[in-house]
Amino acid sequence: MALRAYMPERATLDVDILIHERDAQVAQSIFIESGYRLMGTLSIGGFTVQIENEAPIDILTRSDPWLDDAFAHAVLDSAGIPVIPRAYLILIKLQAGRTQDLADIQRLLALTPIAERVMVRGIVEQYSPELTEDFDSLITLADLEFGLPGQ
Known part of the structure; x- marks a missing residue:
């Protein structure tokens, strides 16, 4: 989804959400409390959640030293969603x-x-x-x- 902020959107079936690794447990709990099922962990760091009849969402977790700066300077895509x-x-x-x-x-x-x-x-x-x-x-x-x- 972040790509559409910078170039014409390409067809994709997945949704990726990037969060800081320190927020992973809280995010996972919020998704589960909202009715999502935990589908598994990602080899690159993070986890996948899915709610009935919807596409899965990959929650990517990272702890890069630049991550806080990237989040602080997020831009809005065409749908108003913040992206790095x-x-x-x-x-x-x-x-x-x-x-x-x-x-x-x-x-x-x-x-x-x-x-x-x-x-x-x-x-x-x-x-x-x-x-x-x-x-x-x-x-x-x-x-x-x-x-x-x-x-």
């Missing part, structure tokens, strides 16, 4: 490294002004320096596929 800033969304997807995540990053970067790309690169260098080269490659691929931003 594009830079941190790119960082999370880069860290996940799945094929769809990398494709999402390319599409995100295609719509990201060059000055903001520089800022995102700084965040990648700070929190996942081992992924900086991958980030640079994704910028190149985005520019080759979609053209430079603003052109």
Whole structure:
């Protein structure tokens, strides 16, 4: 869902909610008290809940040092739902490294002004320096596929 704040929405069946790891127990209790069933835990951290006749919801838990800053600077998507800033969304997807995540990053970067790309690169260098080269490659691929931003 966070992607729709920054680019045209793609079809997806899942809903992911990102919370701080320290809030996991409280969040889980609230979902259960609201009628959701706990479906299991996620290998990447978190859990899945589901209410009857609805799609499951993945509650992703993280404890990254940047998480509080990302939450403090959340932006609203087209439905008014707060989502983390594009830079941190790119960082999370880069860290996940799945094929769809990398494709999402390319599409995100295609719509990201060059000055903001520089800022995102700084965040990648700070929190996942081992992924900086991958980030640079994704910028190149985005520019080759979609053209430079603003052109």
